[in-house]
Amino acid sequence: MAASAQQIRRHVLQTMAGGAAVMSLPIGGWWYWANKERSRVAEANRTKIRLPNTQDTYDYLIAEKCQPGDVLLFDRRCEHCASGPWAALACLASKLFLTGSESSFDHAGLIVPGYVKSKADLYEATNLLLLEATPQGIVARPLKDRLEQSFSKTIVLLQLNCPGERRNEESDPDGAQRASVERTRKHVERELRLFRDQWVALGSGDGQKKSYYPWIHSTISLGGALLYGMGLQDYSSGPVSPSAYLVLMGLIKASAAQSIDDKENRSIKPEDLMRNYQLLNKDAVRLRPGWRFLSPITIKEGPRL
Structure with missing residues (x-):
């Protein structure tokens, strides 16, 4: 007797569910591992013995080299993306379509x-934050913590002059x-x-009104990278790279x-x-006359074990 349409649909759905369950096992294992690695590094940094006034610390680097308006570029490791599979996929798409032979930087922060x-x-030279568009929202995190806990292959500082x-x-x-420079x-x-603050x-929300940006960040990033890869970015109303767009808006706000x-x-x-x-x-930031980025400074390079 031929199977009914209902039985066929049930069989197809059961097959799809079984396939999804099998695929979810390695994805779930990877996600668990990524979060454990993040927690391990955070705990290691929290308990690390810090020697004051040493030139190999991020405190010294920030105080000597960083100022508001400077930009950090990240060459991320997508396999360490603890925000979930969708965020990791968006990271891979950004690397594939938004980076070229010159560099592999796929994320930026201001x-x-x-x-x-x-x-x-007011007088603490290291009291700086890194403003970024991330799967957690648009966040401003302490610069030192962000550098210490990053799994990126390479981080480069662009000093705004x-x-x-x-400088x-x-x-x-x-x-x-x-006096003009100080003003x-x-x-x-x-x-x-x-x-x-804006x-x-x-x-990320201001405590009274919830923001939905964290839910759509990875989708915007993935869609922007795919459209750029297909040469259709002019037909999109969203940015190619949310992180780079946020940095550019900040530089425009600062009149740079x-x-x-x-x-x-x-x-x-x-x-x-x-x-x-x-x-x-083309394919470059239009800085105002007199403004420029100095030669890149590599803050971190090489694998993290």
């Missing part, structure tokens, strides 16, 4: 001023120029504080970058931040 909870925070500034140079500008830096810090509230065309802004990729627009005229 250094912003830290929260001021006491008078001491304002007009007249002489990493022994000679100082004259009095008038120094510009205060403006950058003020605007980035406002930008930080986007954290928008992307120009906003000429929204379509061009949405097409920004992490590695574009390393390119000089005046030389390439």
Whole structure:
């Protein structure tokens, strides 16, 4: 007797359910391992003995090299993505379609001023946060913690140099120029504080209103990378890379970058931040006259065991 349509549907559904269950086992095992690795590194950093005033610590590096407006680029290990399979898939798509032969940076973050909870925070050089678009939302986390707990293969610092500034140079500008640089830096810090609070509230919720961005971040990232890979990014209303787009919006807010065309802004990729627009005229960030990124500084390189 021929099987009824209902029996056929039931058999198909049972087969699909069995296949999904089999596939979920290795995925679940990987996810458990990724979270355990994250917890292990967090605990190791929490209990690590720290020697003050040593030049091999992230405290020293941050105090000496980092300022609000600087950018960090990450070459991530997608297998260590503890936010889930969908986030790991979005990471793989970003690596496949948004990186080229020049670099493999697939994520970006913007250094912003830290929260001021006491008078001491005003004078603490390491009181800096890294603002990022992530599967947890748009978050601002302590810069030192973010660097110590990262599993990325490589992390590169792009120092933002304002007009007249002489970062990493022994000679100082004259009095008038120094005053101009200080005014510009205060403006950058003020605007980035406002930008930080606005986007954290928008992307992670402000305690009163829940944000749905964490639920759609990986989908936006995956869709943006796929559309860019197919050359269809101009037909999308979303960014190619949410993390790079957030960094660019911050630079525009700080008056360091120009906003000429929204379509061009949405097409920004992490590695574009390393390119000089005046030389390439495309696939690069348009900084305002006098602003520039200094030569990249490698903060971390090599495998993490």
